[in-house]
Amino acid sequence: MHKRYLVTGGAGFIGSHLIDSLLQAGAEVVCIDAFHDYYDPSRKRANVGRHLVHDRYRLVEADIRDAGRMRSLVAEHRPEVIVHLAARAGVRASIQEPYLYQEVNVGGTLNLLEAARCAGVKKFINASSSSVYGENPKIPFAETDALLCPTSPYAASKLSAEALVHVYARQYGFTAASLRFFTVYGPRQRPDMAISKFSSLMLRGKPIEIYGDGTARRDFTYVEDIVRGIRLAADVEFCGHQLFNLGCAEPVKLTELVDELERALAIKAERLYGPTQPGDVPLTYSDISKARRILGYVPQVSLRQGLQRFARSLSDQAQLHSLPPQSLPLAFEPAQMAL
Numbered sequence: 476m477h478k479r480y481l482v483t484g485g486a487g488f489i490g491s492h493l494i495d496s497l498l499q500a501g502a503e504v505v506c507i508d509a510f511h512d513y514y515d516p517s518r519k520r521a522n523v524g525r526h527l528v529h530d531r532y533r534l535v536e537a538d539i540r541d542a543g544r545m546r547s548l549v550a551e552h553r554p555e556v557i558v559h560l561a562a563r564a565g566v567r568a569s570i571q572e573p574y575l576y577q578e579v580n581v582g583g584t585l586n587l588l589e590a591a592r593c594a595g596v597k598k599f600i601n602a603s604s605s606s607v608y609g610e611n612p613k614i615p616f617a618e619t620d621a622l623l624c625p626t627s628p629y630a631a632s633k634l635s636a637e638a639l640v641h642v643y644a645r646q647y648g649f650t651a652a653s654l655r656f657f658t659v660y661g662p663r664q665r666p667d668m669a670i671s672k673f674s675s676l677m678l679r680g681k682p683i684e685i686y687g688d689g690t691a692r693r694d695f696t697y698v699e700d701i702v703r704g705i706r707l708a709a710d711v712e713f714c715g716h717q718l719f720n721l722g723c724a725e726p727v728k729l730t731e732l733v734d735e736l737e738r739a740l741a742i743k744a745e746r747l748y749g750p751t752q753p754g755d756v757p758l759t760y761s762d763i764s765k766a767r768r769i770l771g772y773v774p775q776v777s778l779r780q781g782l783q784r785f786a787r788s789l790s791d792q793a794q795l796h797s798l799p800p801q802s803l804p805l806a807f808e809p810a811q812m813a814l
């Protein structure tokens with residue numbers, strides 16, 4: 476039987492891929508998004524454009540900080556599953572605007588949980604982040620590790636949101652999961668993220684700036700694997716609130732990432748090295764054995780394959796608009812780039 480989903484942040488990068496997959500599988504989807512201008516909202520309009528043609532899709536423009544609106548929307552649509560992805564993302568920006576991150580990522584999550592409680596929603600899937608591990612000295616990062624090392628207000632907000640989900644699942648008996656995503660990439664990636672940003676610069680023949688000496692490592696995870704993980708968390712039965720790492724479990728040095736990106740785009744990058752940025756961590760590395768055991772989650776896309784797909788999507792996008800790839804929009808300055 477097809478489920479009814481309510482997806483917050485469904486106009487964004489991961490949310491729009493999730494909704495592609497849900498609609499293709501025959502589900503009904505209500506998307507809530509505020510089309511926030513953290514990056515160009517026209518990208519988000521384009522993301523939802525592909526969904527608006529479906530009669531099983533409904534778009535609601537609303538802010539998750541509006542508790543009353545969230546309560547009435549969830550009561551009206553009575554979803555079986557809420558997938559809560561809406562958030563202010565970005566580690567460095569959170570250092571500039573800590574209150575905003577608290578209001579959206581913590582206050583917004585509480586509003587959705589209250590709405591879910593009032594409407595008797597059975598399952599709540601919460602988007603968390605590898606950033607909750609911060610400077611965790613133990614590798615690979617496991618869900619059972621004590622988390623005392625977050626390095627940014629963003630990381631702290633995600634940790635607080637997890638705690639709220641835990642309380643609600645325990646108090647009110649719904650099943651919930653907080654999924655700790657590890658650096659997600661793929662077509663339509665947020666323009667402040669390294670792969671998106673580097674490729675825009677490389678296509679223009681401009682130098683890229685690598686923060687630190689390039690030895691920082693990230694567990695890059697292709698968006699289709701993340702979508703599979705979210706859907707498994709929605710479908711598989713388990714008890715209470717569970718934490719799951721969704722990563723690729725293969726951390727890659729930034730310099731190696733650039734090597735692979737050069738191969739995928741067939742362009743040599745001019746590399747500049749800058750200071751490490753506040754809030755950055757030296758390594759993210761997921762232990763995915765719990766997600767594998769309970770959800771059956773197995774990442775399927777290697778970094779090389781994922782970057783090739785990403786590069787293809789850039790050239791398809793350019794062809795669609797009859798443009799050379801280098802004229803695709805560049806929305807962020809390097810100073811705002813996130814890993």
Ligand code: NAD
Nearest residue numbers: 484487488489509510511538539561562602604656658659
């Ligand atoms: P995104 O910015 O593309 O998507 C987030 C969406 O939330 C946007 O469409 C935005 O308009 C919406 N939003 C923001 N504030 C809102 C508000 N107040 N009310 C309603 N909607 C609002 O980001 P993404 O990369 O797709 O991330 C999705 C989720 O995954 C976030 O919770 C993020 O913290 C988490 N995450 C992402 C990554 C990654 O690598 N992309 C890694 C770890 C965790």
